[in-house]
Amino acid sequence: MLFDAYQTDSFHDEMFHADGTVRPEARLLLETLQSLGEGHLQRSQHAAERMLLQMGITFNVYGEAAGTERIFPFDLIPRIVQAKEWERMERGLVQRIRALNAFIDDIYHDQKILKDKVIPEEVIRSAASYRPQIHGINPPGGVWCHITGTDLIRHGDGELYVLEDNLRVPSGVSYVLGNRDLMKRTFPEVFEGLRVRPVDDYPGNLLETLQSLAPESCEDKPVVVLLTPGMYNSAYFEHTFLAQKMGIPLVQGSDLIVEDGIVWMQTTHGPRRVDVIYRRIDDDFLDPDIFRKDSLLGVPGIVDAYRRGNVTLANAPGNGVADDKVIYSYVPDMIRYYEGEDAIIPNVPTYLCWRDSDRQHVLQNLDKLVVKAANEAGGYGMLVGPHSTKAEQDDFADRINANPRNYIAQPTLALSRVPTLIGDRLEGRHVDLRPYVLYGRQGIRVLPGGLTRVALRKGSLVVNSSQGGGSKDTWVLAGGDNGN
Amino acid sequence: MATDSRPLLSRVADSLYWMARYMERAENVARLLEVNLHLQLDLPLDGNQWQPLIDACGEAPLFKKRYGEATQETVVAFLAQDREYPNSILSCLLAARENARSVRETIPSEMYEHVNGIYLRVQEQYAKPAEELSPEVFRDLRLSGHMFQGVTDATMSHNEAWHFVRLGRQMERADKTSRLLDVKYFMLLPSATSVGTPYDDLLWSAVLKSASGFEMYRQTRGTITPRHVAGFLVLDHDFPRSIRHSIARAVDSLDVIRAGSNTQYESVNLLGELGRELEEMEVDTMIRSGLHEFLDSLQLRLNAVGAALQRDLFALRQLKQTQTQTQTVGAD
Numbered sequence: 001m002l003f004d005a006y007q008t009d010s011f012h013d014e015m016f017h018a019d020g021t022v023r024p025e026a027r028l029l030l031e032t033l034q035s036l037g038e039g040h041l042q043r044s045q046h047a048a049e050r051m052l053l054q055m056g057i058t059f060n061v062y063g064e065a066a067g068t069e070r071i072f073p074f075d076l077i078p079r080i081v082q083a084k085e086w087e088r089m090e091r092g093l094v095q096r097i098r099a100l101n102a103f104i105d106d107i108y109h110d111q112k113i114l115k116d117k118v119i120p121e122e123v124i125r126s127a128a129s130y131r132p133q134i135h136g137i138n139p140p141g142g143v144w145c146h147i148t149g150t151d152l153i154r155h156g157d158g159e160l161y162v163l164e165d166n167l168r169v170p171s172g173v174s175y176v177l178g179n180r181d182l183m184k185r186t187f188p189e190v191f192e193g194l195r196v197r198p199v200d201d202y203p204g205n206l207l208e209t210l211q212s213l214a215p216e217s218c219e220d221k222p223v224v225v226l227l228t229p230g231m232y233n234s235a236y237f238e239h240t241f242l243a244q245k246m247g248i249p250l251v252q253g254s255d256l257i258v259e260d261g262i263v264w265m266q267t268t269h270g271p272r273r274v275d276v277i278y279r280r281i282d283d284d285f286l287d288p289d290i291f292r293k294d295s296l297l298g299v300p301g302i303v304d305a306y307r308r309g310n311v312t313l314a315n316a317p318g319n320g321v322a323d324d325k326v327i328y329s330y331v332p333d334m335i336r337y338y339e340g341e342d343a344i345i346p347n348v349p350t351y352l353c354w355r356d357s358d359r360q361h362v363l364q365n366l367d368k369l370v371v372k373a374a375n376e377a378g379g380y381g382m383l384v385g386p387h388s389t390k391a392e393q394d395d396f397a398d399r400i401n402a403n404p405r406n407y408i409a410q411p412t413l414a415l416s417r418v419p420t421l422i423g424d425r426l427e428g429r430h431v432d433l434r435p436y437v438l439y440g441r442q443g444i445r446v447l448p449g450g451l452t453r454v455a456l457r458k459g460s461l462v463v464n465s466s467q468g469g470g471s472k473d474t475w476v477l478a479g480g481d482n483g484n
Numbered sequence: 485m486a487t488d489s490r491p492l493l494s495r496v497a498d499s500l501y502w503m504a505r506y507m508e509r510a511e512n513v514a515r516l517l518e519v520n521l522h523l524q525l526d527l528p529l530d531g532n533q534w535q536p537l538i539d540a541c542g543e544a545p546l547f548k549k550r551y552g553e554a555t556q557e558t559v560v561a562f563l564a565q566d567r568e569y570p571n572s573i574l575s576c577l578l579a580a581r582e583n584a585r586s587v588r589e590t591i592p593s594e595m596y597e598h599v600n601g602i603y604l605r606v607q608e609q610y611a612k613p614a615e616e617l618s619p620e621v622f623r624d625l626r627l628s629g630h631m632f633q634g635v636t637d638a639t640m641s642h643n644e645a646w647h648f649v650r651l652g653r654q655m656e657r658a659d660k661t662s663r664l665l666d667v668k669y670f671m672l673l674p675s676a677t678s679v680g681t682p683y684d685d686l687l688w689s690a691v692l693k694s695a696s697g698f699e700m701y702r703q704t705r706g707t708i709t710p711r712h713v714a715g716f717l718v719l720d721h722d723f724p725r726s727i728r729h730s731i732a733r734a735v736d737s738l739d740v741i742r743a744g745s746n747t748q749y750e751s752v753n754l755l756g757e758l759g760r761e762l763e764e765m766e767v768d769t770m771i772r773s774g775l776h777e778f779l780d781s782l783q784l785r786l787n788a789v790g791a792a793l794q795r796d797l798f799a800l801r802q803l804k805q806t807q808t809q810t811q812t813v814g815a816d
Contacts, residue, residue: 056600240588250589266800267491269745
């Protein structure tokens with residue numbers, strides 16, 4: 001049957017112990033799966049895929065014709081997180097976001113952490129995502145990281161690590177909500193007897209977060225909008241989804257106009273003032289007046305309006321400085337510096353190629369390490385040593401020597417696995433987990449769930465949607481009988 | 485405007501309007517094809533009733549250039565399947581879907597899922613050769629069009645955005661009914677005035693069916709005469725596809741939209757004037773003064789309303805029109 005030939009191999013499996021017995025939090029799920037009739041799971045899987053297409057839960061593939069979006073492959077077997085472990089993750093994320101926010105605020109003001117030599121100044125100045133234009137800006141509430149999607153992974157030792165912080169414009173949360181909806185519609189029987197924490201209140205919480213950080217000068221109920229690059233952006237579905245669920249206008253750059261430091265949107269009855277902008281446009285394209293001049297997606301003057309305190313931009317421009325993969329390696333130091341605590345969730349050990357000793361080690365071990373460009377995301381600009389050819393390694397050696405600051409390396413991690421439907425049976429596939437964190441005036445909240453991305457190709461460790469990844473529903477269990 | 489409404493972006497209003505127009509257009513083309521496919525089963529072999537469809541769409545030159553002779557196969561290929569012809573069913577549905585996609589946050593999920601579902605299904609159905617497309621697939625689309633209207637009216641608040649959807653639907657309907665009548669009336673008229681053939685009733689019935697109006701016509705007008713058919717399709721008070729009815733509903737919607745503003749809108753004046761004239765028009769006056777001239781001028785006036793809507797409501801305006809320091813906004 002489904003699990004007949006199932007092997008955990010030598011990996012940490014989220015459903016089974018190494019000896020093949022089921023983890024207590026997954027027992028009920030396993031029993032339900034085993035009781036399903038022949039072919040039931042495959043039929044539900046097909047139904048789910050059809051539904052995704054019909055519901056238009058898709059992403060655009062750049063360079064393809066209009067009307068040809070693709071679905072983000074979805075696997076029906078959920079990933080389960082027990083209550084106690086979630087509680088620790090939550091504390092770790094809150095601690096981390098608070099420190100990162102303090103760091104960004106410091107970098108764009110007094111730069112104490114540099115003066116105290118905790119982080120070398122050179123590392124900041126050379127970061128591609130550092131924006132000197134932002135210096136001295138005070139975002140409302142002092143919040144720079146309104147929405148964060150931190151990537152966590154579990155290594156073979158069973159420990160969770162932070163892989164990336166994703167502070168700029170993290171995406172994927174619509175799939176978290178969509179996946180849950182889909183599970184309930186196509187596979188309701190698996191929820192029975194489990195207390196899975198709901199995720200549906202995310203859009204409401206996001207709206208509250210955005211409203212809470214409106215400019216202090218805004219007296220009425222703040223007008224909040226979501227700024228999208230437009231319908232050919234790969235994440236356009238998510239932009240429409242979030243705007244719809246929050247009930248706010250979805251605007252494009254051409255819908256907005258700035259005059260005398262005030263942002264207006266063009267409505268059928270003339271201009272209306274805008275107070276808060278949840279922008280899903282990268283810094284580079286946000287404002288041609290101060291960032292990339294050739295941007296047609298942005299709004300000229302919008303950063304000036306922001307600097308004058310007339311509009312809130314979420315996330316705050318410039319916060320990507322902490323996304324730089326070299327600066328990432330200093331986050332545990334930041335947590336010690338700003339919070340006086342040790343990091344609850346550790347970083348993945350990271351070699352910085354601009355350090356001579358680290359670089360020597362990296363160059364000698366290219367076949368074992370994962371090398372990443374410091375400023376890339378989405379699985380681009382990356383070498384997975386054990387899966388690479390000699391030619392690819394030589395290419396990366398040249399790139400590293402040409403620009404050591406732009407490369408870091410990490411050990412190849414044995415990402416944990418979750419049973420995944422492959423053909424007519426279940427096989428283990430590697431996963432990561434991206435929880436979503438909201439930072440409002442009232443504090444920091446973590447969505448109890450997250451995007452579990454799964455590398456569908458056998459043996460693959462790359463979970464990005466652009467590289468053959470799919471996703472799973474993530475069940476955070478409420479505390480109690482089966483949650484622990 | 486009702487107090488519960490939120491501001492509506494000009495771009496969004498524009499897309500809602502065109503989403504509705506393209507859905508209505510696709511449905512109209514499907515109805516024309518469905519009726520014609522049925523009709524040919526009843527007609528003698530020598531009559532070519534496919535060319536008139538092309539004429540009714542106002543596309544004779546383009547069609548001739550691309551396909552040559554009008555046969556069932558070429559006309560279906562052109563009107564239903566041709567992705568390069570912007571008013572084919574497939575092109576209209578793609579345009580409706582792209583417009584719907586650009587306003588997904590404004591319309592209920594059910595509406596987008598419906599438009600998306602139609603597009604995905606039709607794209608699959610129409611992938612076969614033209615001669616294999618049965619009347620059933622066009623009937624299917626006609627029903628989907630009705631369902632779209634039902635979903636729209638039942639799930640979307642009847643707010644400003646909804647009125648833009650209705651405005652688009654009604655403008656398109658008035659335009660299509662006038663084109664249909666214009667072409668058919670003069671094609672069929674000679675045989676109606678000279679010796680009647682057994683096919684006359686059949687052909688006139690087909691005109692009514694092309695506007696889904698045959699049964700409703702019978703209830704109020706009884707026997708089929710060209711004069712009555714023209715009167716019914718242009719001036720009937722109650723039939724939802726008559727030009728008068730469509731324009732009256734368009735006027736209602738534009739009035740609601742206008743109520744949100746104290747600006748004078750040219751589109752409101754133009755459309756209101758047209759609506760009032762249709763209310764007072766008598767069928768005999770219309771026919772005596774020349775039906776073709778009447779329909780021709782009607783189409784020009786509808787186009788003028790469309791252009792005025794663009795200026796009044798859809799175009800991006802400058803913020804400080806009275807001051808010298810203005811900023812140009814790229815309209816795209």
